[in-house]
Amino acid sequence: MMCIRSLAILKGEMMKKKLFTAAAAIAIAMPFPALAVTVLNSDPEVRTLTVTEKGVRSELSIDANAKVNACPQGCFISFPSGDMIAVKGKEDIVIEDGKGRIVNN
Numbered sequence: 146m147m148c149i150r151s152l153a154i155l156k157g158e159m160m161k162k163k164l165f166t167a168a169a170a171i172a173i174a175m176p177f178p179a180l181a182v183t184v185l186n187s188d189p190e191v192r193t194l195t196v197t198e199k200g201v202r203s204e205l206s207i208d209a210n211a212k213v214n215a216c217p218q219g220c221f222i223s224f225p226s227g228d229m230i231a232v233k234g235k236e237d238i239v240i241e242d243g244k245g246r247i248v249n250n
Contacts, residue, residue, distance in 0.1 A: 180235040181214040182222070184245070192240050195223040207240070 186192045186207040193206045198220035207213050216222070219234045225243035232238070237248045 181217040182220070182232045182234055182236050182238060183212060183214055184222075184238045184240065185212045186210065186240045188240055188242065192225055192243065194225075194240075194245075197221040197223075 184207060186209060189209050191206055191208055193204050196203050196205050196215055198216055205215055216232055217234050219232055221229055221231050223229045224245040228244055230245055238245050239248050
């Protein structure tokens with residue numbers, strides 16, 4: 146026959162397992178940080194890019210020497226030079242003289 150103290154210890158262990166299971170489920174369910182393309186405008190003037198993401202076109206203006214994030218799920222980026230780059234959503238891009246180039250991916 147179990148004593149009351151043994152029952153209390155057993156109940157405490159069961160609660161710890163439930164708490165751990167709940168915490169693990171929450172951690173798994175939380176979204177991972179979104180990846181995004183990072184664009185650095187190293188030109189001395191504002192540059193406006195055309196971004197096409199999921200078939201939707203928009204313009205993205207980037208101040209001189211500023212850095213922005215865009216396209217977390219990939220897109221096409223058109224630069225003032227007329228060049229277009231397809232990105233997956235994790236690249237770093239630098240704009241120099243109106244041209245874009247991927248510096249790492």
